[in-house]
Amino acid sequence: MPASVDTSELPTRTTGAAAKLAAAHAEEHPLKLYGGWFCPFVQRSWIVLHEKRIPHQYIEINPYHKDPDFLALNPRGLVPTLAVPVSGDGSGRKQRPLYESLVICEYLNEAYDDEKEYGPSLLPEDPYERARCRLWIDHIGNKVVPGFYRFIQHTPEKKDYTIEQARENFLGHVKTLVKEMLAGDADNSSSSGSEESGPWFLGDRFSLVDVVLAPWAKRLFLIDHYKPGGLGIPAPGQAGDDEKIWARWRTWFDAVTARQSVRDTWSDDEQYIAAYRRYAEDTTQSEVAQATRKGEKLP
Ligand SMILES: N[C@@H](CCC(=O)N[C@@H](CS)C(=O)NCC(=O)O)C(=O)O
Structure with a gap:
């Protein structure tokens, strides 16, 4: 990891259309996407959440700051990072992390597979x-x-x-x-x-x-x-x-x-x-x- 990262002054806020979407998903939810507006890898995961209308919370962070709480969730210190609720936990407070944009996209596509609710799968059946x-x-x-x-x-x-x-x-x-x-x-x-x-x-x-x-x-x-x-x-x-x-x-x-x-x-x-x-x-x-x-x- 570099000692000093010059991108640290990036504004931690979405603008334009993304700001509207982020605001619509600002409320506390057990499924959380930690993202950065500038990041194309984040955009992949965000697109899947949006395509499938999956209820979630979007949290904008600056991954260059390597906040200890963020590193505890994702030791690689990169966005996107997804906090996934532990099934069977009634409190909705227990979460497990997932990272790597492609892994997240595939996970969301598989975990939210009810076509009536989430639309067609993003991968073919064959x-x-x-x-x-x-x-x-x-x-x-x-x-x-x-x-x-x-x-x-x-x-x-x-x-x-x-x-x-x-x-x-x-x-x-x-x-x-x-x-x-x-x-x-x-x-x-x-x-x-x-x-x-x-x-x-x-x-x-x-x-x-x-x-x-x-x-x-x-x-x-x-x-x-x-x-x-x-x-x-x-x-x-x-x-x-x-x-x-x-x-x-x-x-x-x-x-x-x-x-x-x-x-x-x-x-x-x-x-x-x-x-x-x-x-x-x-x-x-x-x-x-x-x-x-x-x-x-x-x-
Ligand atoms: N392979 C990762 C790459 C993610 C990535 O590089 N994210 C960048 C932002 S676009 C990041 O968090 N950078 C922090 C850093 O370079 O320290 C993925 O697909 O999720």
Whole structure:
């Protein structure tokens, strides 16, 4: 853990739509999500809570402060952290912790599985399809997300890679994912006999694959804002052989950024611009940023 963390002055408050959602979930509840408005990993868990309309309490904290009470709950000292009520405890006061955004998302999806109350599962019933979703969740976590940080943390002083390489690497991982969406669309249309397919990774069905990437989709504007040459996704008609790939990406991107749960867990754009300046200048000491700098696996 770094001795001093320069992100400690981040405001501990949500703004915009996220502030409304947080206020609606401020009341004491045995299921508690400890989060930070700026954190994309938190947004994943928050989206699942919102998608499934799971009653809970949202508690905004600053994870860089490493408060002893917080460390007692999550020794890794990272948000999101979920406090889960112990079943059978009538007082509602006993809780067990869970952390790691993906573990939390899967837990919520499984624990709140009554379709009538919480809506459809965010993973398919078919074991192969469920495994395929996990494969692409893994691709997002181990390729796309690290590629995002390598890209946004690139500075002209970097000797080991250029901004063009960072862009190519990131867009390459996105393209690999989109090709899988296109292959899925083709399978869906041959089995349903309809050309029409929904915008999500699974076509018509919104799933955890969409959830785990949504927070970084929302943050892509920061690369356009901060990095010379911007994100570099070709405009319609400019993608040559990749035209179909980038058209499918736009369909997914437009749908995911318009999704209510994604919009409602988002603070004001300017807040992110301010918070991510230290990433863009590569001066933040967050654990994610340090791992990126050292070329290590993200925490
Ligand atoms: N692998 C973790 C990563 C969580 C994470 O890195 N959270 C950041 C905020 S975005 C954090 O708590 N940082 C505190 C620190 O770096 O000291 C997850 O998926 O939940």
